[in-house]
Amino acid sequence: MSPVNLRDFMEELVRFTLESYIDETLEIDLGLSKAFCSNLLKDDPSDPYLATSADSFQGVPPYPLYKGLASSLLESIDSKAFCRSHCNLTLIPEGSSFKQKENEWQKLIMDKGSKIVNIMETSVHELHVQEPFFSQLKDGQKTIEGRCAVGDYNRIGSGSLILFNRCVVLEVQDVRRYASFSDMLGAETLANVLPGVETIEEGVQIYRKFYTEEKERSNGVLAIFVSKVDLQPYICLATLLSVVTLTHGARALAKHANRSSSKYWGTLEGSDSDKNKLAMDVVSHLIARCDWLNVHVVPPHGVVFEIRVADGYGARWSKDGSKFIGFLEPYMKDGHSKGWSH
Incomplete structure (x- = not known):
């Protein structure tokens, strides 16, 4: 690819x-x-x-x-x-x-x-299926995909992996050929091919949106039996996202959480989601109550945009506001050498 x-x-x-x-x-x-x-x-x-x-x-x-x-x-x-x-x-x-x-x-x-x-x-083959049939394939309710026997569809065989809607992988268990969609729906039953559709006539009309009657008669149709495989790309991705969930704001807040004896920054504890929420709440609090805004040069970041509240606490972004840099402690003598603890 x-x-x-x-x-x-x-x-x-x-x-x-x-x-x-x-x-x-x-x-x-x-x-x-x-x-x-x-x-x-x-x-x-x-x-x-x-x-x-x-x-x-x-x-x-x-x-x-x-x-x-x-x-x-x-x-x-x-x-x-x-x-x-x-x-x-x-x-x-x-x-x-x-x-x-x-x-x-x-x-x-x-x-x-x-x-x-x-x-x-x-995944040798890639197919797109409209709703609600895609969700039915994903959930295992729909076990047969019907297609007109044209082009690459004729190359699909048992053991082939099909990527549906670029999200879900199903393995082909069998492929059966029929003269028409009507014959296929009658032999394989609507519940397996088009769950929720009540009549064969209604099912044929669904396929007619994609294939003309002439194309169906001249090529025949395929009943592609599929089953869900254990290893799914969206599950792998979800596993990644479920672990990499600590935002930049929460990471920055971790540096400041124990610096203020008054616990101004709150208590950074709980799950990553809890920490992310606290960081967002802190930013919202600073924005709502800031009474000092400034754009100036701060090495090594260059030109930055800063806000501070009356107590001196604040936050810093890149000049255009697109990148959050970190939180700020109140100004204090020898703050850097003291690690800004106060």
């Missing part, structure tokens, strides 16, 4: 995994809020027609945001290492628990990432 197709495959896989989690049809708990996942899937609220590239990580992130996530994951899988270029971990001190977690992520990326690529490369 070409690099372009690989990127498209990963984008579709990320989208499907996030949507399945939101719909509560995903077998794995990602540890993310549904609102967060929904925001990743949203188009640009300000300009839905803005042409952007998911491969660009400069300036304002392109919408929908999940495409940037897919590109970053793909880079990590391709390099067989946790992607640092889009997740600035240089602020995390060596020897911290985060370094150990990064090593765990890298092992997971090499394991699950290679499995995702291997599944994609070994």
Whole structure:
């Protein structure tokens, strides 16, 4: 599969995994809020027609945001290492628990990432199925896929792996040929081919949207028996996402949590989801109550945008606001040498 197709495959896989989690049809708990996942899937609220590239990580992130996530994951899988270029971990001190977690992520990326690529490369055929039939295939309710016997469909045989909608892999158990869709539906039953459809006539009309009667008569049709395999690309991806869930804000907050004797930053504990929520709450609190804003030069970041509240606590972003840099302690004498503890 070409690099372009690989990127498209990963984008579709990320989208499907996030949507399945939101719909509560995903077998794995990602540890993310549904609102967060929904925001990743949203188009640009300000300009839905803005042409952007998911491969660009400069300036304002392109919408929908999940495409940037897919590109970053793909880079990590391709390099067989946790992607640092889009997740600035240089602020995390060596020897911290985060370094150990990064090593765990890298092992997971090499394991699950290679499995995702291997599944994609070994899937000889790629088919698209509309809803509700795709979900029925995924859930095992629909066990037979009907197609007109044309082109590459004639190459499908027992043991072949089919990638449906770039998300779900099914293995072919058998292929049977019929003269018409009506004959196929009568022999294999509607419940196996088109669950929910009540009559053969109604089923034939569904296929008529894709194939003319002349094409059906001249080529015949195939009943492709399929079953779900254990190793699924979306499950591998979900495993990755469920582990790599600590946001940059939560990692930055970990540096500050114990510096303030007044516990201004709160208590960083619980699951990654709890820590991520605390970091987001802190940022929201700072933005809502800031009474000082400034753009100035701070080595080594260059030009930055800062906000502070009356007590001196604050946060810092890149000049255009697209990259969160970290939290800020109140100004104090010899703060750097004291580790900003106060």
